[in-house]
Amino acid sequence: MHLPLHIFEPRYRAMVSDALVRDRRIGMVQPRDESTPPRLFDVGCVGRIIDVEALPDGRFDIVLEGLTRFTIVRELDVATAFRQVEALLETVGESEVLSSAERAAVEIDARRFADAAGYAVDWNAVGRLDDESLVNGIAQIAPFDAASKQALLEAPTLSDRADLVVQLMQFFGRHDQPGGTLQ
Numbered sequence: 001m002h003l004p005l006h007i008f009e010p011r012y013r014a015m016v017s018d019a020l021v022r023d024r025r026i027g028m029v030q031p032r033d034e035s036t037p038p039r040l041f042d043v044g045c046v047g048r049i050i051d052v053e054a055l056p057d058g059r060f061d062i063v064l065e066g067l068t069r070f071t072i073v074r075e076l077d078v079a080t081a082f083r084q085v086e087a088l089l090e091t092v093g094e095s096e097v098l099s100s101a102e103r104a105a106v107e108i109d110a111r112r113f114a115d116a117a118g119y120a121v122d123w124n125a126v127g128r129l130d131d132e133s134l135v136n137g138i139a140q141i142a143p144f145d146a147a148s149k150q151a152l153l154e155a156p157t158l159s160d161r162a163d164l165v166v167q168l169m170q171f172f173g174r175h176d177q178p179g180g181t182l183q
Helices: 010-021 099-117 121-127 131-141 144-152 158-172
Strands: 002-007 025-028 043-054 060-074 085-089
Touching: 002 010, 002 131, 010 025, 010 043, 010 060, 025 060, 043 144, 099 121, 099 131, 099 158, 131 144, 144 158
Parallel strands: none
Antiparallel strands: 002 060, 025 043, 043 060, 060 085
16 A cells, blocks of 8 residues: 655654665554553554655655565664664465455445445545455544554554454444543
8 A cells, every 4th residue: 555644853854864765665563552652553554655856845745565474583783863663575476365255244234334424436546446455444444543553554454454354443433432442
């Protein structure tokens, strides 16, 4: 998937500058807590900067293309403004395909979720998406909490991710529950 980002914090501006002179890849991982510095989740995603606009004041507008997941081995002791880790990259295999029942469940619940939230969706375009793009697209844009997004990232297979995204759409799409945070 593609993720547009506006880079304004000095440490991330330094990270993007560094990545642009290297291999254009950066790792993204969520903080686990609010300590200083925050502990990190073990699993993140490597992205390649595929589009960049350097702004006159040093900020950047970039588009990241997700490449693969990684698992942190250890955080490195570095002098850079941005954090760095040693990580194991996941081997990218063949594209996965959902069964017709799994695909139908995702599409049915996506339609219910979108209708309940009042989202305008081009369902013809959705029907043309491959299974990975459909499931990963929902995982990326749905307004799930950080813990849910992390669980989706860590789901080992497309089928597992599809099952979880359906469960999350059902949970977060319910309007009879206050809040909407999973623990």
